[in-house]
Amino acid sequence: MMEYPNQSGFRQLPQVRMRGSAMEPSDPTQLFDDTSSGVNKHEPGRVGKSPDVFSGQNLLSDPMSNLAMAYGSSLASHGKEMMDKNLDRFIPISKLKYYFAVDTVYVGKKLGLLVFPYMHDNWEVNYQQDTPVAPRFDINAPDLYIPVMGFITYVLVAGLALGTQNRFSPEILGIQASSALVWLIIEVLAVLLSLYLVTVNTDLTTIDLVAFSGYKYVGMIVGVVAGLLFGRMGYYLALLWFCASIFVFTIRTLRLKILSEAAAEGRLVRGTKNQLRMYLTMAIAAAQPVFMYWLTFHLVR
Amino acid sequence: MAFTLYALIQTAILFTNAIAVLHEERFLSKIGWGAEQGVGGFGDDPGIKAQLLNLIRSVRTVMRVPLIAVNSVCIVLLLLFG
Numbered sequence: 001m002m003e004y005p006n007q008s009g010f011r012q013l014p015q016v017r018m019r020g021s022a023m024e025p026s027d028p029t030q031l032f033d034d035t036s037s038g039v040n041k042h043e044p045g046r047v048g049k050s051p052d053v054f055s056g057q058n059l060l061s062d063p064m065s066n067l068a069m070a071y072g073s074s075l076a077s078h079g080k081e082m083m084d085k086n087l088d089r090f091i092p093i094s095k096l097k098y099y100f101a102v103d104t105v106y107v108g109k110k111l112g113l114l115v116f117p118y119m120h121d122n123w124e125v126n127y128q129q130d131t132p133v134a135p136r137f138d139i140n141a142p143d144l145y146i147p148v149m150g151f152i153t154y155v156l157v158a159g160l161a162l163g164t165q166n167r168f169s170p171e172i173l174g175i176q177a178s179s180a181l182v183w184l185i186i187e188v189l190a191v192l193l194s195l196y197l198v199t200v201n202t203d204l205t206t207i208d209l210v211a212f213s214g215y216k217y218v219g220m221i222v223g224v225v226a227g228l229l230f231g232r233m234g235y236y237l238a239l240l241w242f243c244a245s246i247f248v249f250t251i252r253t254l255r256l257k258i259l260s261e262a263a264a265e266g267r268l269v270r271g272t273k274n275q276l277r278m279y280l281t282m283a284i285a286a287a288q289p290v291f292m293y294w295l296t297f298h299l300v301r
Numbered sequence: 302m303a304f305t306l307y308a309l310i311q312t313a314i315l316f317t318n319a320i321a322v323l324h325e326e327r328f329l330s331k332i333g334w335g336a337e338q339g340v341g342g343f344g345d346d347p348g349i350k351a352q353l354l355n356l357i358r359s360v361r362t363v364m365r366v367p368l369i370a371v372n373s374v375c376i377v378l379l380l381l382f383g
Contacts, residue, residue: 175305182304197352276349 099144099207101134109139110146114218115242117249123256140253144207147214154180154217154295157224161299164228180295187213187291191284195258198280202257212253216246216288220296227300235300243289250285314371320360321368329357 084093113120125140126133135143158176162168188209195202219242227235259277323329334354 178306179304182306182309185309196356197349199352 095205095207096144098132098134099142099211101136102143102145103136106136106139106143107146110143111218113139114146114215114249115245117245117252120252123252125256142208142211144211144214147211147217150214150217150221151177151180151184153221154224157221158299161224161228165301183291183295184210184213187287190287194280194283198276200258200277200280204257212250213288215249216242216292219243219246220292223292224296224299227296232300235296239292239296243292246288246292247285250288251281254281254284314368314375317360317364317368318372320357321364323357323361 123140126138132138132141135141135145155173155177159168159173162172188206191209191213192206195204219239223235223239223242226238258281259274334357
């Protein structure tokens with residue numbers, strides 16, 4: 001919005017050109033408008049104040065502009081800290097940072113574990129004085145980096161797959177993303193509900209469950225890419241391999257968290273409670289391949 | 302199957318409404334799902350049925366007032382936008 005308030009009693013000073021270098025009329029930022037009448041501060045309540053200040057000084061040494069910048073920056077920092085405080089109540093930001101403390105070695109090892117979990121024998125998460133160790137130092141710890149990246153890559157690969165079949169349009173990306181997100185939310189809610197019903201005393205947080213549900217995107221991506229390269233047979237083979245590996249991965253990871261210690265070590269412990277928990281673990285693990293197939297079969301023709 | 306977030310919200314509202322309209326004495330007690338019948342065992346293992354009854358009762362108590370607000374908002378929005 002270009003304002004040119006006409007102030008007739010005003011000397012038009014040539015030095016106003018020194019204010020900022022972008023003085024061409026096409027520049028949309030207000031602060032550098034070529035307001036030939038000399039009023040450059042388009043802030044509320046500041047139009048027309050102290051005209052004699054503009055004589056021969058450039059922008060940064062104006063006391064008025066200093067004041068304006070100080071006010072603006074204090075407003076911004078105040079708003080930012082208020083937003084941080086309020087946002088922290090809904091989404092625990094500090095806890096989220098733990099899940100993104102990864103490095104390349106961890107990501108590589110974890111991906112290898114997702115592809116081939118059969119040789120790994122120690123699945124316990126190391127603890128450091130009651131808090132889990134950061135994923136950078138422990139390969140068994142859950143992280144959110146791989147699930148988030150996997151989700152985004154899945155949406156892109158879905159768009160690619162649909163594009164090769166001439167079914168692509170930009171809205172498809174949004175539809176795929178929200179559809180996959182909704183299924184993720186449904187799955188996490190179902191797992192939470194079943195954990196509540198079986199009264200499992202576990203330290204699995206919601207974010208942990210999101211992380212574990214997000215690991216299947218890796219297999220889905222590889223399956224779809226294999227389907228693009230090698231046709232349906234490649235898709236089915238890759239999907240079969242990854243279904244088996246995510247099944248084993250989920251069981252071995254969740255077994256330690258859900259079952260009691262005795263049963264988790266492999267010894268058979270009788271009792272309905274442990275049996276129920278074992279069924280629950282197997283059900284969660286069996287749901288993963290189902291979701292993997294459900295979310296990808298329409299992409300490969 | 303293209304689910305949208307809006308469909309998820311709709312599903313959630315419908316589910317919560319369904320749980321909220323189950324009448325305590327006319328229906329739940331008749332089929333043995335009344336609130337007082339689940340709290341029998343005070344051991345460390347309440348069992349699935351007791352947990353489920355607990356869940357239903359707490360959802361009904363907690364969500365009654367927010368559901369009124371959410372339903373009113375839904376009614377107004379659906380009237381305006383079809």
